[in-house]
Amino acid sequence: MEHAILPAWALLAYLASGVLFILALRGLSSPASSRAGNRYGMVGMGLAVATTLLTQAPIPPGDWWPRPGPADLVILAKILAAIALGAVIGLTTARKIQMTAMPQLVAAFHSLVGLAAVLVGLAAYLNPPAFGILLPSGAINPDSRIEMGLGIAIGAITFSGSIIAFLKLNGNMSGAPILLPARHLINLGTLLAILLLVARFTVDESLWVIAAITALSFVIGFLLIVPIGGADMPVVVSMLNSYSGWAAAAMGFTLHNTAMIITGALVGSSGAILSYIMCKAMNRSFISVIAGGFGAAAGTGSGDPREQRPWKRGSAEDAAFLLKEAENVIIIPGYGMAVAQAQHVLREMGDLLKAEGVSVKYAIHPVAGRMPGHMNVLLAEANVPYDEVFELEDIQGEFAQCDVAFVIGANDVVNPAAKTDKSSPIYGMPVFDVEKAKTIMFIKRSMGGVGYAGVDNDVFYMDQTMMLLADAKKMVEDIVKSLQH
Amino acid sequence: MDFISILSIFVMACFVGYYVVWSVTPALHTPLMAVTNAISSVIIVGALVAGAAHGDAARAAASSWLGLCAITLASINIFGGFAVTARMLAMYKSKKKG
Numbered sequence: 001m002e003h004a005i006l007p008a009w010a011l012l013a014y015l016a017s018g019v020l021f022i023l024a025l026r027g028l029s030s031p032a033s034s035r036a037g038n039r040y041g042m043v044g045m046g047l048a049v050a051t052t053l054l055t056q057a058p059i060p061p062g063d064w065w066p067r068p069g070p071a072d073l074v075i076l077a078k079i080l081a082a083i084a085l086g087a088v089i090g091l092t093t094a095r096k097i098q099m100t101a102m103p104q105l106v107a108a109f110h111s112l113v114g115l116a117a118v119l120v121g122l123a124a125y126l127n128p129p130a131f132g133i134l135l136p137s138g139a140i141n142p143d144s145r146i147e148m149g150l151g152i153a154i155g156a157i158t159f160s161g162s163i164i165a166f167l168k169l170n171g172n173m174s175g176a177p178i179l180l181p182a183r184h185l186i187n188l189g190t191l192l193a194i195l196l197l198v199a200r201f202t203v204d205e206s207l208w209v210i211a212a213i214t215a216l217s218f219v220i221g222f223l224l225i226v227p228i229g230g231a232d233m234p235v236v237v238s239m240l241n242s243y244s245g246w247a248a249a250a251m252g253f254t255l256h257n258t259a260m261i262i263t264g265a266l267v268g269s270s271g272a273i274l275s276y277i278m279c280k281a282m283n284r285s286f287i288s289v290i291a292g293g294f295g296a297a298a299g300t301g302s303g304d305p306r307e308q309r310p311w312k313r314g315s316a317e318d319a320a321f322l323l324k325e326a327e328n329v330i331i332i333p334g335y336g337m338a339v340a341q342a343q344h345v346l347r348e349m350g351d352l353l354k355a356e357g358v359s360v361k362y363a364i365h366p367v368a369g370r371m372p373g374h375m376n377v378l379l380a381e382a383n384v385p386y387d388e389v390f391e392l393e394d395i396q397g398e399f400a401q402c403d404v405a406f407v408i409g410a411n412d413v414v415n416p417a418a419k420t421d422k423s424s425p426i427y428g429m430p431v432f433d434v435e436k437a438k439t440i441m442f443i444k445r446s447m448g449g450v451g452y453a454g455v456d457n458d459v460f461y462m463d464q465t466m467m468l469l470a471d472a473k474k475m476v477e478d479i480v481k482s483l484q485h
Numbered sequence: 486m487d488f489i490s491i492l493s494i495f496v497m498a499c500f501v502g503y504y505v506v507w508s509v510t511p512a513l514h515t516p517l518m519a520v521t522n523a524i525s526s527v528i529i530v531g532a533l534v535a536g537a538a539h540g541d542a543a544r545a546a547a548s549s550w551l552g553l554c555a556i557t558l559a560s561i562n563i564f565g566g567f568a569v570t571a572r573m574l575a576m577y578k579s580k581k582k583g
Contacts, residue, residue, distance in 0.1 A: 024524065025517070025521070032579070034577070035571070038516075041520055052534065057537075079537060082554075086557040086558065086561040090561040091568050094569040099573070109562050119554055120528060120535060122551055123555070126547050127535065127549070130537075130548065131535075237518070241518055241522065248526075251531045252491075262501075263527045269499055270521045274506075274517070371515055371518065372518065373517070376511075380577045386577050
């Protein structure tokens with residue numbers, strides 16, 4: 001086992017960068033400490049990169065500092081150019097991206113981590129001595145082959161899966177699930193084939209084995225995500241986040257690098273926990289999300305055909321009057337609000353109400369956006385202070401004392417059918433108790449469309465409900481105008 | 486380092502990750518994903534090793550080019566991920582009193 005012997009300071013530096021990454025995540029426990037956390041992350045990354053660069057030039061035996069030759073400097077120039085290219089692309093993207101497009105961006109970034117893992121794995125296969133995984137016999141260390149094989153497989157799945165998630169989130173591909181016949185059989189077969197190939201790789205290091213692992217893993221990543229509907233994308237993005245971590249960890253095992261192993265474990269757990277939170281918020285099991293197909297049968301709903309029931313329509317003036325008279329208002333924004341770009345004018349409405357002495361709070365459902373925490377970012381962008389924004393369990397008890405529940409661009413997350421109707425596809429999903437509020441205002445484009453899950457909502461037809469039928473942004477603008485009079 | 490030491494670090498780090506991530510406030514889950522994405526690009530360490538390797542043989546040269554490509558991909562992620570996280574975190578403001 002000829003592992004590259006690194007000087008002690010380098011090993012400590014990698015450990016320190018692992019610890020800095022832990023601090024980066026720790027900082028996110030509150031918005032106040034988060035910015036410092038992000039800087040810890042940057043320092044950790046800088047440290048890891050600098051350490052690696054310094055230890056790549058030959059270090060004479062017994063010495064602890066590298067002695068680069070001219071060839072090393074040429075290589076260093078190439079590497080710095082590669083980093084600079086990535087920096088320009090990365091920084092430009094980060095500056096330009098719209099906050100509503102954050103899920104796509106994250107999916108795209110995951111795909112890059114996946115592809116980088118594949119490339120690193122293949123590079124290690126082609127040049128094992130550089131990675132210190134060559135046995136004296138001239139073969140690659142079998143332990144490293146397992147790690148390499150798994151790293152490449154997970155990386156390739158992350159890559160192609162994230163590409164599909166990106167295309168679905170970005171609207172280049174329909175959010176509807178694409179269901180192949182016998183897909184479970186095909187998927188399980190492919191996964192089994194990959195595992196067998198990884199096993200085979202430990203005894204046979206020919207190129208075709210590693211090529212087949214790579215190719216099949218690309219295919220399975222595609223097959224796994226294609227049948228998953230748009231509504232489940234928050235889970236998928238979190239899951240791919242987790243995979244990108246496991247891929248980094250597998251490569252860390254190959255390189256015996258503590259920074260990579262710690263980071264891989266952190267990111268892997270983070271993605272797994274976020275997937276779990278999202279599944280719970282939708283009352284869906286992880287297995288059923290992975291199996292896919294949700295959203296394919298939209299509209300079959302609760303079984304009974306939608307009869308015409310009486311409902312009340314309100315105007316912006318009515319809404320403004322009631323809001324001004326209220327003491328407590330809870331605003332429940334959904335993704336429809338973000339699509340209509342109504343968050344800025346909504347905050348303006350909130351400010352006007354606060355000036356009238358009304359208490360205004362925002363209630364966020366975990367699946368309100370297209371990825372975990374997405375709605376919080378959108379509200380923060382519109383300058384809504386984060387201490388006016390509450391999570392489901394923190395605000396649930398306040399609806400009984402609430403004068404106006406203002407639902408904008410949300411539907412399923414306020415549907416009482418989730419609590420009462422066992423036949424409903426959203427049954428069991430935690431929802432806001434808006435029906436306890438004295439008045440419910442529901443902004444909706446028309447009475448036709450019914451949410452992501454395709455279920456009718458009893459709240460529309462309740463006595464205390466006022467339907468405000470219009471484009472969300474237009475309606476809130478009109479309310480703001482009335483409030484200003 | 487032997488396999489068991491490495492595995493121990495990995496298992497311990499999984500537990501640390503578990504507890505640290507549960508303490509992240511749900512309001513910051515999107516920045517969490519962006520920053521985990523940035524730090525998972527620590528895979529650049531492997532890419533640098535590959536990219537920095539000397540090699541005249543065709544396989545070693547190919548390996549070094551793969552490494553350079555991976556360096557660029559990982560850098561996009563590192564710079565983009567940290568920058569977009571910083572941009573999001575800068576937007577979170579507390580209620581101003583007075």
